[in-house]
Amino acid sequence: MAREIHGMVEKRGAGLWLTHVFMILGVLVIFFPIWLAFVASTVTQADIIRPPMPVWPGDQFWTNYKNALFSGVNVPVGTMLMNSLIMAIGIAFGKIVISLLSAFAIVYFKFPGRSVFFWLIFLTLMLPVEVRIVPTFEVVASFGMLNSYSGLIFPLIASATATFLFRQFFLTIPDELAEAARVDGARPMRFFWDIVVPMSRTNIAALFVILFIYGWNQYLWPLLITTDPEMNTIVMGIKQMFPSGDDFAHWPTIMATSILAMIPPVIVVVGMQRLFIRGLVDSEK
Amino acid sequence: MEKRVTFRGWLLPLLLIAPQVIISAVFFFYPAGQAIWQSLFIPDPFGLSMQYVGLGNFEFLLSDPFYRASFVTTAIFSILVTLCSMIPALFLAVLADRLIKGSGVYRTLLIWPYAVAPAVAGVLWLFMFNTRVGVISWYLGQLGYDWNHVLNGGEAMGLVVVASAWGRISYNFLFFFAALQAVPKSVIEAAAIDGARFWRRFWTIVLPLLSPTTFFLLVVNIVYAFFETFGVIHTITAGGPQQTTTILVYKVFSDGFVGQDLGSSSAQSVILLIVVGLLTVVQFKFIEKRVHY
Numbered sequence: 001m002a003r004e005i006h007g008m009v010e011k012r013g014a015g016l017w018l019t020h021v022f023m024i025l026g027v028l029v030i031f032f033p034i035w036l037a038f039v040a041s042t043v044t045q046a047d048i049i050r051p052p053m054p055v056w057p058g059d060q061f062w063t064n065y066k067n068a069l070f071s072g073v074n075v076p077v078g079t080m081l082m083n084s085l086i087m088a089i090g091i092a093f094g095k096i097v098i099s100l101l102s103a104f105a106i107v108y109f110k111f112p113g114r115s116v117f118f119w120l121i122f123l124t125l126m127l128p129v130e131v132r133i134v135p136t137f138e139v140v141a142s143f144g145m146l147n148s149y150s151g152l153i154f155p156l157i158a159s160a161t162a163t164f165l166f167r168q169f170f171l172t173i174p175d176e177l178a179e180a181a182r183v184d185g186a187r188p189m190r191f192f193w194d195i196v197v198p199m200s201r202t203n204i205a206a207l208f209v210i211l212f213i214y215g216w217n218q219y220l221w222p223l224l225i226t227t228d229p230e231m232n233t234i235v236m237g238i239k240q241m242f243p244s245g246d247d248f249a250h251w252p253t254i255m256a257t258s259i260l261a262m263i264p265p266v267i268v269v270v271g272m273q274r275l276f277i278r279g280l281v282d283s284e285k
Numbered sequence: 286m287e288k289r290v291t292f293r294g295w296l297l298p299l300l301l302i303a304p305q306v307i308i309s310a311v312f313f314f315y316p317a318g319q320a321i322w323q324s325l326f327i328p329d330p331f332g333l334s335m336q337y338v339g340l341g342n343f344e345f346l347l348s349d350p351f352y353r354a355s356f357v358t359t360a361i362f363s364i365l366v367t368l369c370s371m372i373p374a375l376f377l378a379v380l381a382d383r384l385i386k387g388s389g390v391y392r393t394l395l396i397w398p399y400a401v402a403p404a405v406a407g408v409l410w411l412f413m414f415n416t417r418v419g420v421i422s423w424y425l426g427q428l429g430y431d432w433n434h435v436l437n438g439g440e441a442m443g444l445v446v447v448a449s450a451w452g453r454i455s456y457n458f459l460f461f462f463a464a465l466q467a468v469p470k471s472v473i474e475a476a477a478i479d480g481a482r483f484w485r486r487f488w489t490i491v492l493p494l495l496s497p498t499t500f501f502l503l504v505v506n507i508v509y510a511f512f513e514t515f516g517v518i519h520t521i522t523a524g525g526p527q528q529t530t531t532i533l534v535y536k537v538f539s540d541g542f543v544g545q546d547l548g549s550s551s552a553q554s555v556i557l558l559i560v561v562g563l564l565t566v567v568q569f570k571f572i573e574k575r576v577h578y
Contacts (some may be wrong), residue, residue, distance in 0.1 A: 014534070019383050020387070023380050023391050026376075030397075030398060030454060030455075031397070033409040033410060033413060033451070034397065034398075034409065035410065036413060037383065048418050048501045049418055050327075051417075051423040052420050053418065053420055053564065057336070066427055069345075097304075098304040098308065102302040102305040104300075104301055105297075105299075105301035106300040106302070108288060108292050108298075109295075111299060111303075120314070121305060121306075123294070124309050124315075126560070127410070128513075130512050130513075130515055130538065131512070131534070131557045131558055132313075132317050133322050133541065133554075134541040134542070134550050135315070135316035136316040136555070138316075139311065139316055143493050154332060155312040157308060158312040163305065171288065178288070178290040179290050181288065182542070188292040188294070215509070217403065217404075219404040219515060219516035220402065220519075222520055234400045235404050238404065238405065238408050248417070251418065254412075261402065261405050262400060262405055265400035265402070266401075269396055270396065270397070273392075276396075277463075281460075281463070
């Protein structure tokens with residue numbers, strides 16, 4: 001104790017030391033829920049329903065994860081993981097493709113109705129799916145797209161953020177490049193493939209990271225349109241694992257599923273940290 | 286801003302823009318139009334016909350004490366989520382900014398919760414505060430505090446606020462950290478030479494310089510609390526107890542899908558639409574300002 005108080009006088013060293021202490025405390029507090037979920041996924045149900053539960057991992061890791069992945073509660077978690085993966089990649093890929101094309105048309109062509117389309121797309125920036133769920137549900141149902149991947153994906157790619165991002169970026173591409181392409185007699189689509197797309201590589205990657213997480217973490221929409229457990233995504237499927245009555249939820253399986261549900265987005269965010277931060281800053285500008 | 290050099294033709298650009306326009310029309314403009322249209326009608330109890338009621342649904346909603354309560358709940362919820370996610374984030378960002386080495390490691394650890402879906406965050410927090418098996422509720426019980434968010438509205442609100450703010454801390458941290466790194470070191474040093482202590486420097490120099498970021502985050506976090514926290518509320522409280530955690534978006538869902546009250550749900554969608562529009566205007570006004578800053 002005495003040493004600490006003495007250290008406070010020397011501003012620099014003690015300040016730095018304290019900063020680390022606070023920082024580590026902050027990280028521990030923020031990590032605590034994840035840690036607890038991990039511990040719960042490695043012990044038995046009996047360990048949990050007699051509180052307090054242990055704070056260190058048990059020896060049931062393989063049993064619980066195997067049970068979750070291959071049996072689950074309503075449907076194997078492996079199936080839900082696959083559904084989530086298809087949905088997230090479909091949303092990210094779909095949004096990027098349609099936005100690249102429409103941004104290219106808006107920036108590099110002057111055609112009748114261009115500004116009308118521009119404003120129509122702009123309007124879609126404003127309305128999250130949560131606000132128009134009932135009528136969107138009816139549209140999807142009337143197309144027979146309930147319990148299908150296209151029903152999960154299409155309504156969520158109708159948004160303009162990505163189009164605006166690409167538009168901003170295309171405007172910074174030097175005019176000389178388009179000029180040269182035109183002089184060489186290159187067709188617009190050739191210019192698109194050979195110049196525009198390769199130049200947008202980093203933006204595409206950054207956007208992919210953000211959109212993947214957006215798609216993966218969707219909850220309300222899959223909850224409404226996937227009534228068949230085989231089509232549940234993992235994020236919405238966790239809630240379905242809770243029993244409706246007074247029974248005890250099977251926490252080890254539920255917590256193993258929660259951990260499995262966060263692994264792919266965490267890998268994407270942490271593994272592609274620089275792209276992720278860039279995408280975050282870009283898409284909010 | 287316009288390009289000087291453009292390509293000729295009108296068919297190709299129309300084809301290029303078609304996918305986005307068609308998808309927006311089918312899954313966005315049509316449903317939004319439907320919401321506005323349906324908000325003017327009341328379906329009969331058998332769902333066979335619709336009766337035109339003009340603005341009746343809106344009048345009914347605005348005089349409905351449950352709906353008004355939901356407005357207040359949403360306001361309280363968003364303010365609390367915004368504060369609970371921004372203040373810790375700013376604190377951590379200031380700490381990380383003081384470090385010359387190691388801030389990258391902390392940053393990597395701190396961005397984890399951002400990747401956790403709100404619904405999963407809800408399950409994690411529900412687990413800690415579960416009335417029968419929760420670790421924190423058990424320790425609270427040992428201390429003589431009987432935690433029960435299933436019956437106590439205040440505790441339910443506290444729990445959904447914390448669970449919603451948790452993942453947002455990462456997001457706000459990243460923006461505050463980037464803004465702090467951009468504060469010119471010469472200004473800070475000049476103040477330090479003039480004898481200003483850390484806290485004085487922070488209040489008089491750093492915080493004002495952060496104001497564009499702070500304002501931006503205020504708007505973004507409010508939008509988040511309004512629209513993206515459905516998963517947290519649905520997993521933890523399902524709007525209860527006695528609708529104390531029923532925010533507006535949750536009410537659109539519970540009235541439209543659970544209660545099957547289409548007219549009212551559509552009218553609520555339209556009101557939310559207006560709210561989103563206002564928030565978007567505020568956001569754009571601000572972005573203009575930031576460019577001039």
